[in-house]
Amino acid sequence: MNKILITYFCLFIGASLQGMSMSLFLFPHSIPSGGAAGIAILMNHWFNFSLGLSLWLANITFLFFAIRYFGYTWTFRTILSVATTSTIVNILTMKVPHLHVHFLLDLLAGSIFFGIGVGILIRAGASSGGMVIPALMIASYKNWSPGKVMMGINFLIFLLTALVIDYKIVIFAIICQFLSTNIIDFIYELQLQKISFLTANWRK
Template sequence: MSLFLFPHSIPSGGAAGIAILMNHWFHLSLGFSLWIANIVFLFFAIRYFGYTWTFRTILSVATTSTTVNFITLQVPHIHVHLLLDLIAGSVFFGIGVGILIRAGASSGGMVIPALMIATYKNWSPGKVMMGINLLIFLLTALVIDYKIVIFAIICQFFSTNIIDYIYELKIHKISFLTANWRKR
């Protein structure tokens, strides 16, 4: 997010959109804004998903916020091209969130209510997250620039499809140390 999306004010999701808005309005750092945007959802997560899942998500949010803060302040970003940055940010974000969900955690933010709704309704978590995030994207576009909603929707399209692919991916365990390994 820090390298590819945030320099263009493109939110990767709802919490990132809220963080960009807080950065725009109150000049808070993006990492700290991500923490603030996630606090409310973490309280819901404790009740709905339990302490273990929420603790993993808190670790994820802490890692993300710290990394965003460090990269934003220390690493100069050379803007290659807006569309290349958009695609790279979407792919990395989708892979990261997909892996987190498979590992029994999330990246926080709108992933938490999206997983709650997806679990309850038996819907795809990526598609639910896309619907929730549209409202925040529209607000970000109204406040900062109308083009952001288009870029954010493109980002969500790619990243949510990658999230769904990784979430539904069937991984077969290969065991070479069993007695019947040659019969496979």
Template structure:
């Protein structure tokens, strides 16, 4: 019985990390190919990464890893060990993905708005997969969770304020249209996150709840 339980846990862990890998790759692809070429921050961490790249010419992939890892280390006491390790792994995969896809591609539609749409959809799918596995995608979400616990409030408001502040600061340094583009990207990507969670509930959670009720 112990071997069966251990095998089931191992299978579940392998499945989780495969999904985290997929989520990190998809998120990084959306950022590197479609958002970052137009200096559109994917979130607060993405905005800081764009600024580091702009100021000191640090590669975007490495700058993103530095920002995310620093925020995660600051919040390590508020996360469980499994979630923290999974988040570190997801952040690393995302940064590697940004580096991997950091090359010029010929696209028939060289439009910032088309790139924003495609990039935001991919970003949302990647983040949704990561969050559905119980790990954070890093960035300001970590700080928002800390603030929500300390202040006993929903993390939505501090997350919006943190990301919005960084968007405005990034725009003041690079270009003001980035604020509108970044907020639109956030809206599209968060809708995709909601869609991922709805699909998860329909495909996985609902059948499991029905099965548990039958057993009772």
């Protein structure tokens, strides 16, 4: 019972860090932290949807694939993760003013917090949703690192976001992905001997 409680506590922490990184540091500059975030920014730009709602809609399609490939427990945890992240994004973007310090510091902080959050989610047997789902599927089949696969998939969405909003976005998004995916891979490969149940147990 304690293991389950700590696992879901880690899931909440990871999802909250992810939402905080998006709403406080990355979204104010229209920098997508990933493919789903890029789609969310585009939906906000085209349809004026809230960023939290756009993030949730961007994840729905991939969650259907997740049930068949990863099983119900992993998918349920991912749904909780997406719901928590979307809620955090909505609350922080509506209630907390963006305290802009410096663009590069925001980019660095957002990348670090995002990488830590997603890394914790994967170790807790869930994901951040979105492009992490196909990335984990490909990584499982090819035995590649999930962070690098995710960066390749997201790059195509970054290009579209850059074409629609600002070409400079793709440069900043790639920097964000490079930093965050290396953090994700570090946490993914980290050996947690004293917390053995927090293994990389996202496989079905």
